[in-house]
Structures are given as structure tokens and as C-alpha cells.
Amino acid sequence: MRLLKIIHRQIFKELVQLFLLIGSCLLGLILVGRMLQLRELLLSQNLGVLDILRLFVYLSPFFMLLLTPIACMLSVFLTFLRMAADRELTALKASGVSLYQLLPAPLLFCGACTLFSLYVSLYGVSWGMEQFKVSLMEFARTKTKLSLQAGVFNQEFPGLTIYAQQVDLDSGDIRFVFVQDKTSKGLTTTVVAPEGSVTTDPAKEQIKVMFKNGRIFRREGEKLDVLHFGSYTVRLPLGNMLRKMGFERISPKELSFERLLEFDRDSELMSKVFDLDRARKVKVEIQKRLALPLACLVLGLFSVPIACVFRALKQQHGLVLALGVFLVYYSMLSVAESMGESRVVPPVIGIWLPNILFALAGGVFFRQAVRERVPGPVLWAARKLQRRRPA
Known part of the structure; x- marks a missing residue:
């Protein structure tokens, strides 16, 4: 035994x-x-x-x-x-x-x-x-080229150009921001703001760039509109890039x-x-x-x-x-x-x-x-x- x-x-x-x-x-x-x-x-x-x-x-x-x-x-x-x-x-x-x-x-x-x-x-x-x-x-x-680099025109997302003069990657705060959005055909949207912040939304798989106290310039053909805002958000669809690599937003293989x-x-x-x-x-x-x-x-x-x-x-x-x-x-x-x-x-x-x-x-x-x-x-x-x- x-x-x-x-x-x-x-x-x-x-x-x-x-x-x-x-x-x-x-x-x-x-x-x-x-x-x-x-x-x-x-x-x-x-x-x-x-x-x-x-x-x-x-x-x-x-x-x-x-x-x-x-x-x-x-x-x-x-x-x-x-x-x-x-x-x-x-x-x-x-x-x-x-x-x-x-x-x-x-x-x-x-x-x-x-x-x-x-x-x-x-x-x-x-x-x-x-x-x-x-x-x-x-x-x-915060740690790749997808982050906003100070003093650089970031064009990692098609149709979007983002510029920030000052960037704090730890807190996500940005200052003196310029964004040009050409994702909609025939419409160009330009956002200018003295300050803002960058955050992530894991649930929606997005990077959100939030602007404060700025202006929006919308040009469609010969028409130009100027809007003042207290808060405005641009959503960068990082989830689309994840799905290209095989990660779906809701997949049966990844659920509990x-x-x-x-x-x-x-x-x-x-x-x-x-x-x-x-x-x-x-x-x-x-x-x-x-x-x-x-x-x-x-x-x-x-x-x-x-x-x-x-x-x-x-x-x-x-x-x-x-x-x-x-x-x-x-x-x-x-x-x-x-x-x-x-x-x-x-x-x-x-x-x-x-x-x-x-x-x-x-x-x-x-x-x-x-x-x-x-x-x-x-x-x-x-x-x-x-x-x-x-x-």
C-alpha cells in the first residue's frame, strides 16, 4: 500500500x-x-x-x-x-x-x-x-501613434486631421486644439477650441476627443456656418480597427x-x-x-x-x-x-x-x-x- x-x-x-x-x-x-x-x-x-x-x-x-x-x-x-x-x-x-x-x-x-x-x-x-x-x-x-502627439497633425483615422499644441497623455488633457472632419461627402467640419480632453469608452470601443468653449465651422459647397459651443465631442471608432484584427464587439466566443x-x-x-x-x-x-x-x-x-x-x-x-x-x-x-x-x-x-x-x-x-x-x-x-x- x-x-x-x-x-x-x-x-x-x-x-x-x-x-x-x-x-x-x-x-x-x-x-x-x-x-x-x-x-x-x-x-x-x-x-x-x-x-x-x-x-x-x-x-x-x-x-x-x-x-x-x-x-x-x-x-x-x-x-x-x-x-x-x-x-x-x-x-x-x-x-x-x-x-x-x-x-x-x-x-x-x-x-x-x-x-x-x-x-x-x-x-x-x-x-x-x-x-x-x-x-x-x-x-x-496613450502609448501609440493613435495618441495625440503635441505639435503634430495626426491623420491616423481616414478623413480626420487632429492637431493639439499641448498634450498631457497621463490625464488626457489637451490645449489649443484643431480638428478637421472630412468623413462626410461634400461636408467639411472644422473644430477649434482652447482646451479639451481625450478619453476612452470601452463599452462602445471608441476614443472620445471632447472640446470645450470653442467654435465649429461647417462648410457645404459655398455655404459656411459658424457655431459656438460649450462642449463638443468627436468619436474615433477604434472598434472598427479591432474588428479588422478579428475582435468583434459582441462575439459568442468571448461572452461569459x-x-x-x-x-x-x-x-x-x-x-x-x-x-x-x-x-x-x-x-x-x-x-x-x-x-x-x-x-x-x-x-x-x-x-x-x-x-x-x-x-x-x-x-x-x-x-x-x-x-x-x-x-x-x-x-x-x-x-x-x-x-x-x-x-x-x-x-x-x-x-x-x-x-x-x-x-x-x-x-x-x-x-x-x-x-x-x-x-x-x-x-x-x-x-x-x-x-x-x-x-
């Missing part, structure tokens, strides 16, 4: 170490790629290291929802593949320890990954995306689970916010938010017998094999997602089908692995991979 506790502790420790290593590497690669894609939005990179890390933290939950099942599966697969290749499993079997008795450690680990992924799915995704957009707009106002359920229950509210295609995506996203966390448990346990079968493989080849298995799972999930959005199959059936099939296959393979029997197709694949190994 004491021996089993030591074995479980060592297996669990190795699983956690591999999960942290694999998860951090995959997440880092994806985040770096995403930041390179955002260079067009940020225009000039004046962000500090802490600012970039802050954006990384906010983006992480969105990607961790998908990466957690991959990292969980690879951790279990590589751990048991190493144990099988080092003949540790053979030695344990000779000592009377069956494969069933080794299950508590991977079960506990996969259960912890499932709970973590479920928390990210229900709360983390929406929190991260909301904070990411707010921070991105704030950085755009509670908000998704609210839309699903209230068809009238759904029709006001989403069109028919996105309404289908809401129903699919609800099932996906539940199915992906459970995939940690399903794919993790599926990896145990597969690692025992392919025990002669090197770890780098085993890594490729495990990624191929996940690619099959994700392809099935993507097809089911598309079919659910097009109403070919109900989302509750299509999204859960990959988990059901892999759970059934894992049960069959596990039973065969305990009996030290290998299904014909798996044995054929194992022999093919072993023959291709370099000498």
Missing part, C-alpha cells in the same frame, strides 16, 4: 511538470504569434515589458480553453510512454501491480485539469477578453457562460443582438464550453493504453503520434461545430460526439492493454512507426 502511494506521488509529480512545460511552451508560441498579428493595430511599439505581459495575461484564458486538453493529453501520454519504454510498467506488473492500480494518479491529474479548464470556460474567457480590449484601447490612446445561457433562454433578446447565423453559434458555444473541459479527462485516460501499446517509440515520435490523435479529435469537433451551426445536427449531439467516441475507444483499448492484447489496426500502426525509426 505504501509502495502504491509512492508510485502515485511520483507519477502525479511527473504529470504536473510535463503539463506546466508543455502548456507554457504552446501558450507562449500562440501569444507571440498573436502579438505579431496585432502590430498593425498598435502601429508603433512603445509598450513596456509589463504592458506586454499584461496583454499576455488577458489573452491567455481564451487560448487555454483549447490548450489545456492538448497539454493534459500529452502529459499523460509521454509519462506512460516513458514508463513503458524504461520497462517500469513491466517491472510493476511483475510485482503484482496492475494497470488499474496505476489509474488514481492520472485520474486525479485529469480531474484537476478538467476543473481548471471548466473555470476558464465559465469565467476566465469573458474576463480576459474584456480586460484585453479595455487595455488595448487605453494603450492606443452565464451571458450565453441568458441569450439562449430569451429568444427575443437573442434576435435583437445576433442575426440568425450568430444565434446558432450561441447554442454551439454553450455545448463547446462544457465539452472541451471534459475532453481533458477523456483524452487523458485515452492516452494511457495508447502509450502502453506504442511503448517502443521514442518520445519525439510519441509526441507526433499524440498530436496526430488530438488533431483527429479537433477535426471531429470542428466538423461537428460547423454542422451544428448549419443545423445539420443538434449541437448537443454533434459537439459531444467526439468525447463519446474517444471515451468508448479508450475503454476498449484500456481493457485490451490490461490483458496485454493489442487491436489489429493499432498493432499494424505501431509496427509501421517502429520500422520508420532511424537506426
Whole structure:
């Protein structure tokens, strides 16, 4: 009994170490790629290291929802593949320890990954995306070329020319401001004011330039109107630029689970916010938010017998094999997602089908692995991979 506790502790420790290593590497690669894609939005990179890390933290939950099942599966697969290749499993079997008795450690680990992924799915995704957009707009106002630079005619937004003689980026206060608006065809609006301020409106995804105690000159053809005002606001649509980079104002993938359920229950509210295609995506996203966390448990346990079968493989080849298995799972999930959005199959059936099939296959393979029997197709694949190994 004491021996089993030591074995479980060592297996669990190795699983956690591999999960942290694999998860951090995959997440880092994806985040770096995403930041390179955002260079067009940020225009000039004046962000500090802490600012970039802050954006990384906010983006992480969105990607961790998908990466957690991959990292969980690879951790279990590589751990048991190493144990099988080092003949540790053979030695344990000779000592009377069956494969069933080794299950508590991977079960506990996969259960912890499932709970973590479920928390990210229900709360983390929406929190991260909301904070990411707010921070991105704030950085755009204060730390990139989208901010108003003193003594420079800023023309970052098509049709708008903004000039300020004095700019305080910390407070957003500006003095001696000139704005020319040519966004309306045949109409030129010029605003001149002694003072104003720059603020962001995260809810509407806008940068607002507010003027005080100035004049508006409107010219349409030969007609010129002059207006005096106490307060006047020009709204810069930063949200349009965000959407060009793939961030929508209201996307089912970025909503909290509670908000998704609210839309699903209230068809009238759904029709006001989403069109028919996105309404289908809401129903699919609800099932996906539940199915992906459970995939940690399903794919993790599926990896145990597969690692025992392919025990002669090197770890780098085993890594490729495990990624191929996940690619099959994700392809099935993507097809089911598309079919659910097009109403070919109900989302509750299509999204859960990959988990059901892999759970059934894992049960069959596990039973065969305990009996030290290998299904014909798996044995054929194992022999093919072993023959291709370099000498």
C-alpha cells in the first residue's frame, strides 16, 4: 500500500511538470504569434515589458480553453510512454501491480485539469477578453501613434486631421486644439477650441476627443456656418480597427457562460443582438464550453493504453503520434461545430460526439492493454512507426 502511494506521488509529480512545460511552451508560441498579428493595430511599439505581459495575461484564458486538453493529453501520454519504454510498467506488473492500480494518479491529474479548464470556460474567457480590449484601447490612446502627439497633425483615422499644441497623455488633457472632419461627402467640419480632453469608452470601443468653449465651422459647397459651443465631442471608432484584427464587439466566443445561457433562454433578446447565423453559434458555444473541459479527462485516460501499446517509440515520435490523435479529435469537433451551426445536427449531439467516441475507444483499448492484447489496426500502426525509426 505504501509502495502504491509512492508510485502515485511520483507519477502525479511527473504529470504536473510535463503539463506546466508543455502548456507554457504552446501558450507562449500562440501569444507571440498573436502579438505579431496585432502590430498593425498598435502601429508603433512603445509598450513596456509589463504592458506586454499584461496583454499576455488577458489573452491567455481564451487560448487555454483549447490548450489545456492538448497539454493534459500529452502529459499523460509521454509519462506512460516513458514508463513503458524504461520497462517500469513491466517491472510493476511483475510485482503484482496492475494497470488499474496505476489509474488514481492520472485520474486525479485529469480531474484537476478538467476543473481548471471548466473555470476558464465559465469565467476566465469573458474576463480576459474584456480586460484585453479595455487595455488595448487605453494603450492606443496613450502609448501609440493613435495618441495625440503635441505639435503634430495626426491623420491616423481616414478623413480626420487632429492637431493639439499641448498634450498631457497621463490625464488626457489637451490645449489649443484643431480638428478637421472630412468623413462626410461634400461636408467639411472644422473644430477649434482652447482646451479639451481625450478619453476612452470601452463599452462602445471608441476614443472620445471632447472640446470645450470653442467654435465649429461647417462648410457645404459655398455655404459656411459658424457655431459656438460649450462642449463638443468627436468619436474615433477604434472598434472598427479591432474588428479588422478579428475582435468583434459582441462575439459568442468571448461572452461569459452565464451571458450565453441568458441569450439562449430569451429568444427575443437573442434576435435583437445576433442575426440568425450568430444565434446558432450561441447554442454551439454553450455545448463547446462544457465539452472541451471534459475532453481533458477523456483524452487523458485515452492516452494511457495508447502509450502502453506504442511503448517502443521514442518520445519525439510519441509526441507526433499524440498530436496526430488530438488533431483527429479537433477535426471531429470542428466538423461537428460547423454542422451544428448549419443545423445539420443538434449541437448537443454533434459537439459531444467526439468525447463519446474517444471515451468508448479508450475503454476498449484500456481493457485490451490490461490483458496485454493489442487491436489489429493499432498493432499494424505501431509496427509501421517502429520500422520508420532511424537506426
